[in-house]
Amino acid sequence: MQTDWASENLQVIRTLMERSAVYRRALAPVMGLVGATGIAAGALGAALKLESSPPFAAYWAAVALVCLTEAFLLIRRQAVKALEPFWSPPTRRVAQAVAPAFCMGLVTGILFFIVDTDDREEVLSLVIIWMALYGLAMHAAGFFMPRGFRLFGWGFILCAVAGLACLIYAQAAVESPMGNPNIVMGVLFGGGHAAYGLYLYFTEKRGNVV
């Protein structure tokens, strides 16, 4: 009798300790806004014909900065509204999880900025590297977030693999208008975030939305 009770208590303690480490901010508005920014940035980049590597890398680094600022402001607003600290332990864990891949993405962007090329395949290879790194960052963050987030990371990793396959085996797709690196960024990064935001909007527990 006491044994059952002790086992149950240990299980409850374990569940609560795990829950304490999970990041709880509502992600639907963040994903929605970042998605909309990505789609708009993709369209603008294509219209401005930013296809050689220096303007492309600089432009998308600026878009990433805008997206990070948007996410920061939305999450901070949620924390202030809920009377909770912004820089909470789960936020710290998520930041630590994404930091290595984000740093690597920044370094790769700088390298492509320095190496001046207007070869579409080379610029697309930067997109693929960014996508793989972003997927890895999201997957790492997913260990401290609700379960679906790791699948979101896997989505980007699989897109990177598919992009690599296109680059090697489907030259026609690379040379088509849809192979424009800005359109690829807009559709995959912007569209991916917007789709995930929409999914979260309908599935995220309202109780967790603070």
Added chain:
Amino acid sequence: MNTKPFLQLDRVIHEKGRLPIVSLLAASPELSFTELRDTLKMTDGNLSQHIKTLQEAGFVSVTKTYPGTRPLTTCALTPAGRKAFAAYIDLLEEIVRQARPRR
């Protein structure tokens, strides 16, 4: 069965309302009052009462800051609280271990 471990369980922690609070705090350096309340779905009054009991036992420290216009209350386990929680877990594990058939 040896009932000694059961009798040794810390009565402050070993309470339906307080054990979840201590468990959450054990996994995090600190948590705000609202995070605890929302996670455990407790009322403000109930949570305040349990935190006060834990504070009086020296297991929890409460800090009040004013980052904006409204106060922010954060709770953390004290070293004594962490020690008591670890001892509590050890006793639960001992109870479970005792009941296992010996090989």
